[in-house]
Amino acid sequence: MLSQKARYALHSLIVLARHDGDEPMLIADIADEANAPRKFLEQILLEMKKRGIVRSQRGRQGGYLLGRDPKDITFADVIRVTDGPLALAPCVSVTAYHKCDDCIDEKVCALRRVLLQARDATAEVLERSTIAAAAANRRKR
Amino acid sequence: MLSQKARYALHSLIVLARHDGDEPMLIADIADEANAPRKFLEQILLEMKKRGIVRSQRGRQGGYLLGRDPKDITFADVIRVTDGPLALAPCVSVTAYHKCDDCIDEKVCALRRVLLQARDATAEVLERSTIAAAAANRRKR
DNA sequence: TGCTATGCCGATATGATCTATCGGCTTTAG
DNA sequence: CTAAAGCCGATAGATCATATCGGCATAGCA
Numbered sequence: 001m002l003s004q005k006a007r008y009a010l011h012s013l014i015v016l017a018r019h020d021g022d023e024p025m026l027i028a029d030i031a032d033e034a035n036a037p038r039k040f041l042e043q044i045l046l047e048m049k050k051r052g053i054v055r056s057q058r059g060r061q062g063g064y065l066l067g068r069d070p071k072d073i074t075f076a077d078v079i080r081v082t083d084g085p086l087a088l089a090p091c092v093s094v095t096a097y098h099k100c101d102d103c104i105d106e107k108v109c110a111l112r113r114v115l116l117q118a119r120d121a122t123a124e125v126l127e128r129s130t131i132a133a134a135a136a137n138r139r140k141r
Numbered sequence: 142m143l144s145q146k147a148r149y150a151l152h153s154l155i156v157l158a159r160h161d162g163d164e165p166m167l168i169a170d171i172a173d174e175a176n177a178p179r180k181f182l183e184q185i186l187l188e189m190k191k192r193g194i195v196r197s198q199r200g201r202q203g204g205y206l207l208g209r210d211p212k213d214i215t216f217a218d219v220i221r222v223t224d225g226p227l228a229l230a231p232c233v234s235v236t237a238y239h240k241c242d243d244c245i246d247e248k249v250c251a252l253r254r255v256l257l258q259a260r261d262a263t264a265e266v267l268e269r270s271t272i273a274a275a276a277a278n279r280r281k282r
Numbered sequence: 283t284g285c286t287a288t289g290c291c292g293a294t295a296t297g298a299t300c301t302a303t304c305g306g307c308t309t310t311a312g
Numbered sequence: 313c314t315a316a317a318g319c320c321g322a323t324a325g326a327t328c329a330t331a332t333c334g335g336c337a338t339a340g341c342a
Contacts (some may be wrong), residue, residue, distance in 0.1 A: 002229045003329065007243060007252065014251045027289075035243050040331050046290070059339030060287045075255055088143045102148060102176050110155045110278055111148065114216055114270040121262040129255040137251055145301065168318075181302050187319070200310030201316045 006082040008036040009044050010134075013078060016054065017070040017135035024056065024063025044082065051081050070132035076123060078131075086126060087119040094119070147223040149177040150185050151275075154219060157195065158211040158276035165197070165204030185223065192222050211273035217264060219272075227267060228260040235260070 011034040019025050027045060031038040045064055048054045055067045066073070076086060080095060087093035091100050092115045103109060152175040160166050168186060172179040186205055189195045196208045207214070217227060221236060228234035232241050233256045244250055 001226065001231070002256075004243065004331095005329075007230070007241065010252055011243075026287095035245055037331065039333080042289080043291090043331090056289065057339090058289050058337075061340060062288045062338085064289090075259075085142070089148065090142070100148065102145065102152075104176055110275040111151055113278060114266065114275060115143075117270070118216075118263055118266045121266045122259055125255065125259045125262045129258070134251040134255060137254060144299095165317095178302065180304080183318080184302090184320090197318065198310090199308075199318050201314095202311055203309085203317045205318090 002079065003083050005040075005044055006079050008034060008041055009048060009078050009082045010075065010131075012036065012041060012045065013048075013053070013066070013070070013073060013131045014135045016064065016066050017131050022065070024061075024065050026063045030064060047081055048078070051077075053077060053081065066131075070135060071130050073131040074127050075129045075131075075134075076126035079126060086123050088115045092116045092119050094123070143220065144224050146181075146185055147220050149175055149182055150189060150219050150223045151216065151272075153177065153182060153186065154189075154194070154207070154211070154214060154272045155276045157205065157207050158272050163206070165202075165206050167204045171205060189219070189222055192218075194218060194222065207272075211276060212271050214272040215268050216270045216272075216275075217267035220267060227263050229256045233257045233260050235264070 012030050015030050015033045016025060027042055028038055030036075030045075031041045034041065036044075045054055045056070049056055049064075049067070052067045053073055054064050056062065056064050079086065085093035085096045087096075089100055089111070090096065090098045091103060091106055091109070091112060099106060100109075106112065153171050156171050156174045157166060168183055169179055171177075171186075172182045175182065177185075186195055186197070190197055190205075190208070193208045194214055195205050197203065197205050220227065226234035226237045228237075230241055230252070231237065231239045232244060232247055232250070232253060240247060241250075247253065
């Protein structure tokens, strides 16, 4: 499961992507539209800023903007920031590899092959899904 | 990420699958081979027993056995018992669907389509991977 | 120049979840 | 009837998730 944080992050980015114009958007307004608590979202946006996914303007008339073209922001990018690796075990993570605590010998691990396949399958989907595409996908009535 | 519990569960089942004979295997021996704490594993095995994945023999000469052919026990089965749904959000879970807490209108949710694809991709892998196959996959030197 | 809107940032709070461990009960083979 | 084994409820400590608070830093604008 994704954390609530990840869902807020993804929703916020979609809100930003749909927001017209070059003027930054207030945290409070993003929070409103993304249905997220303002202060919590503040933290989330800050983390995403550090990773270059969004950028900000400080001071009066400030706010947040996307850090790059929404076509170049993937679900995988966002989830890695908020929730960490996509992989089901540290030993099959591409971005944050380390040995599993209980692992005796990785070369003999009977789980590794399957977990690697699962990671690849998940990553394939999340890396080709962009914020731009999600933002474009609107209600059909 | 899988929980430690899930990894212990999977390892234990592989140990059981590799264990010859019809005699049950002691929790202590399984714990030993799966590199898991005995008492913790006891709880895990009990849960898996309730779901029919393993069965047990009580009293003297007792122990644990697989509940069915290891070809019919999938990684997905086990992970659902120990960690819950495979899906990245409750709203795209097949086995435990419910609305996301922050969701305003599911029909308009911009995340849902992607999360559903991710779930399906993960499930495809984990549902076709069996304990039998993992148990057969041994060291090549 | 200084007021005020705004983001930045560290501290704190609360509850849930994860990872166990303990001790006693129940069952059953011999 | 006793010893070996699983069953089961309680508890405990650590970590994580989900926030909230209060004050600092920055920058537009009068």
